[in-house]
Amino acid sequence: MSAQALNRDLYRTVYLIRRAEEAIKENYLDDEMKTPMHMSMGAEAIAAGVCQALDRHDPVLGTYRSHGLYLAKTGESDRFFAEMYGRDTGMAQGKAGSMHLSAPEEGLIGTSAIVASNIPVALGAAFSHKQRNTGRVTAVFFGDGAIDEGVFWESLNSASLMKLPVLFVCEDNGYAVHIPAEQRHGYSDIAEVVSRFDCGVHRSESTDAEVIYTLTRDALADMSATGRPQFLHLKYYRYLEHVGVFEDFKAGYRPRDAFEPWLERDPVKVQREKVVGLLGEEAVAALEAEIDQQVAKSLEFAKQSPFPARSAVVEDVLA
């Protein structure tokens, strides 16, 4: 893939995620999206870079903070917004909402609002693909809070032991809700600890989607050469409050100063500058206009869509 095409794709994804979440911010106060929003803002480069490096149909799993992951995986926003608005045309008829997005046909096989609970699920998916020799890699996204949980360590151990094709993607924003990692971790460097397992480790603090992409490719190369699972430790800054659409510096648990350097290398800005250099301002503006229009249309589609019929509440409980 040419550098132009790659970076254009990456920009399309980071811009789509940002634009979609800005649309959520703009409309949330209308009170029509009745679902708790855990925003991806600030983390766009991770979902974009990792998903770009994976095969389109490789299974991925995520958390309640998966707007970015869903949009990176699917590129679509109609069913995304319809789900936020709780409509029948949403990806789960409004039954899932923001915290439980999925798109199995595109590989996003599940997201969970119980911290760390999808990490072992990734092991099973990886095992299934390994057994069937499909060559697929399973990626699971989780925060630095998830690594507090025992199931993370059980899964890391088992994946290392069983040599499962799992890509652990730790999106580290330094906080679990409001509690900083230093108050939760009895070690200072997770990547160093994980490296003691039979697992490849890669780390980055970059907000450049291309850097994340390249890092992921390296991890996948290690995986195919050695059969080992891989752990990506990726730092980012969560722009907004833990849940909700506002900034929360006033709460006092993290200083605004810490935000500034991250904002200077905002993932959308970084990628934009790069693609302007590669493709020119005009082409980038055209791409943005196209995505703006996609999001505007999706919002309209969502708002016009009907709610599910009352009877749907008991449908699909059992297969």
Place this chain on the structure above:
Amino acid sequence: MTTTRQITYREALSEAMAQEMRRDPSVFVYGIDVADHKRIFGSSNGLVEEFGDQRCFSTPLSEDAMTGFGLGAALTGMRPVHVHMRVDFMLLAMNQIVNMLSSHYYGSGGTTPVPMVIRAVVGRGWGQSFQHNKTLHSWLAHIPGLKVVTPSTPRDAKGMLVSAIRDDNPVIFIEHRWFYDAVGEVPEGDGAEPLNGCRVLRPGKDITIVATSWMTVEALQAADVLARRGITAEVIDARTIAPFDVSEVVTSVQKSGHCIVVDNDWVHCGFGAEVAAQVYDHCYGSLKSPVTRLGFVPAPCPCTRPLENAFYTGATEIIRCVEEKLGLDQSDLSGENFFSYENKFKGPF
């Protein structure tokens, strides 16, 4: 005479813990986010300030380990209060709760009790959906060795938490989040309430409505509407799910001859079935209609509002059920404005 004043449910919870922490240095409060600036929706306000970070602290996201930790502390002289922002997160600790805490005293031949409280919050509304809305009191009440309570008034929130902390057994203390803003009379002093028995919230003679947790509010609203038609419903807050004492319910049903159990939970294999069975045992001859159970629709809780509304039962369903039992026409409820969580619930009850 003890003086009372009006405080909120959340203040009652903080007050109970502070009071017991003052009284007994072995009491401590811990859990994920307990000591951050939001303090579990304000229900653990003031504790860090007064007692310091050794007696009120946030933990890593490690529910399972932190429950075992509580057990260890309880076995060696402490009285831990472990807090979970949702009942659903407590599920990660089920091994400790069900295999370890519940049976420890029994397995020690009655030598080592487990004085531990686990507070867990029930979520509802605003698209909480299926991983943030569970109640599970029936599930837990099934396990011998655990006490399970679901206080529904500020007075019980304080008094039952005080007693739970003093109790020598593991007590699962289930709080519905919608109660937090409810205001009610709470005694200023000790205020301990027993961890057994129901509470009659509203006397009546025509029908008995046994309700748990938030469903008490729905039942009281239904009773208001029914009262305008001259029907008096006796509303009983089950409040202690385990051990459950049915005697107040029996007295009421013997008088009314009709019983509805409105559970803030799924119906199948639930608390309502237990109450119904016990009512049949004791009131077989005086029943004029079969015991009816109401509760959540048998599905995971959906996110979208119209389906969420369909998922939960409430005052309307209770009224319809009473009308059917008493052979009355359906009253027009179109003008009724039952509680919606868009308006914070204010009480008093």
